[in-house]
Amino acid sequence: MSTKKIILLLAAVVVICLAVWFAFVLFAPAGTIAVISIDGVEYKRIDLSRVKEPYELQIETEYGRNTVLVERGAISVSSADCPDKICVFQGRLTEAGLPIICMPHRLIIWIEGGDTDAWS
């Protein structure tokens, strides 16, 4: 294969991946239930539409510590003691969005769509 063909092929893969990515972002499930899971086990469910005052949640496990900020309609990790702090940089997760992941602490926060009354 010529170098030109390889580069074209790689460019095609990049374009396809970006298209799939944007499809994921556009069609992300909308909802108000935030689910926090640690090590694959559900830790807490919070209905973000029913949060009156913002509050902080301290999550401490054998892997490390994360501070989760819960606000009306949004959830974010405000601080963490992991080395990369990607979860903090990921910012606020609102009604539709991609999961916040703190891999070193095995913590995931995502928004679940569907009936909001079932978990109130």
Place this chain on the structure above:
Amino acid sequence: MRGAKRIAFMSVLTAAALIVFIIEAQIPPIVPVPGVKLGLANIITLVAMYLLSRKEAGLVLLMRIILGAVFAGSPSSFLFSAFGGLLAYAVMCALKGPVPENRMWLISIIAAVAHNLGQMIVCVLVVKTPGILVYLPLLIVSGILTGAFTGVAAMYLVRAIRKIKL
């Protein structure tokens, strides 16, 4: 290169990879996507692959992963790093023969994508949440871009080291 010189060269490569790895870990993430990083230490693995042998490159990589986890990571980051590293190493070993040296960037790209895929697989298995696979397309793109960069860097480094005739 033979004997003690060879072992000394392997040690220098391991030390260089470890330093690059630790410095990179201190830099805040460029994009807020879990798993995306430049992977600069991969340059050293490629250099070892071309200037030494597959086996010795594997040893340099293994030492860097173990020492990297000790100095800049955690036990769980070791797991992700090790599985991704293993897949990337397997790709490099398989492609070193058929792909000519002036296309090192191509090997690097495929290895970087394999690394990101491996890491993703371990993540999904560990947290048992398939939902995080939404990040897979971005990790493939980042593997292609960072792999190209580290591959070109490794190619120039291999040429430069060959010139000084160790």
